[in-house]
Amino acid sequence: MIEFRSVTFGFADVPILEGVSRSIHDGQFVVLAGANGSGKTTLLRHCNGLLTPDDGSVLVDGVDVAADPIAARTSVGMVFQHPRDQFVAATVGDDVAFGPENLGLERAEIDRRVAAALEAVNLRGRADERIETLSGGEQSRVAIAGALAMEPTHLVLDEPFTGLDEPARRSVLDRLEALAADGTGVLLATHDLRDVLGLADRVLAMTDGRIVVDDPPARAADSLEGLPVRVPRARGRPDSRC
Numbered sequence: 001m002i003e004f005r006s007v008t009f010g011f012a013d014v015p016i017l018e019g020v021s022r023s024i025h026d027g028q029f030v031v032l033a034g035a036n037g038s039g040k041t042t043l044l045r046h047c048n049g050l051l052t053p054d055d056g057s058v059l060v061d062g063v064d065v066a067a068d069p070i071a072a073r074t075s076v077g078m079v080f081q082h083p084r085d086q087f088v089a090a091t092v093g094d095d096v097a098f099g100p101e102n103l104g105l106e107r108a109e110i111d112r113r114v115a116a117a118l119e120a121v122n123l124r125g126r127a128d129e130r131i132e133t134l135s136g137g138e139q140s141r142v143a144i145a146g147a148l149a150m151e152p153t154h155l156v157l158d159e160p161f162t163g164l165d166e167p168a169r170r171s172v173l174d175r176l177e178a179l180a181a182d183g184t185g186v187l188l189a190t191h192d193l194r195d196v197l198g199l200a201d202r203v204l205a206m207t208d209g210r211i212v213v214d215d216p217p218a219r220a221a222d223s224l225e226g227l228p229v230r231v232p233r234a235r236g237r238p239d240s241r242c
């Protein structure tokens, strides 16, 4: 479980997060929506110690992330908004293998994980391609595969659909749903809730550094009224208020 306990944080005395308290349980698929600048990325970056709270704490499986960020990085897979920042190798296969290699796994297990992760993001057979030659959407899928190959207990994704076409988006969503069904806690920040509400267990939304919505998906479309997120609407009504 990832627990945010009264997390307060600011950049250079500008308050960004204001006492955020929520838990993401194992096996839960939680979507985090909210306007640009509402604090979603800042909150997610607390999950593996990239940022530490000014006040309050974040616990991963009961361990304070500030006290043991390495433990958090082992169990929390992160997919960042800008995948180029995440690559460490030149080719797709080498990049996806990097994390499992650092865990000291046997070659056969590394190869199995790489193959499964590439399959999950529709990049089967492309391990030898150079990342720099891929499209933006394909690079996003490599970044997601890299996180999946770690087989983390928790998966935290920040706008992972940027640049993905519809089949790739659908494939990633299906994979996230399957991971949650297998017990992985999934926390997904996105503005675009198309297809997502039907898969999520819970929808959170932030405004000005606070969680202002925490609802099951069935209620979320109404709760999100007025927030700048793309929400599927009932037939005959516009489906976007981006």
Ligand SMILES: Nc1ncnc2c1ncn2[C@@H]1O[C@H](COP(=O)(O)OP(=O)(O)OP(=O)(O)O)[C@@H](O)[C@H]1O
Pocket: 011, 016, 034, 035, 036, 037, 038, 039, 040, 041, 042, 043
């Ligand atoms: N490194 C930084 N230094 C100073 N301010 C920052 C820094 N990173 C983010 N901020 C500010 O913190 C606030 C929250 O940003 P954050 O990226 O968490 O929002 P967000 O909800 O993820 O937005 P978006 O939907 O645009 O990704 C914004 O006002 C942003 O300008």
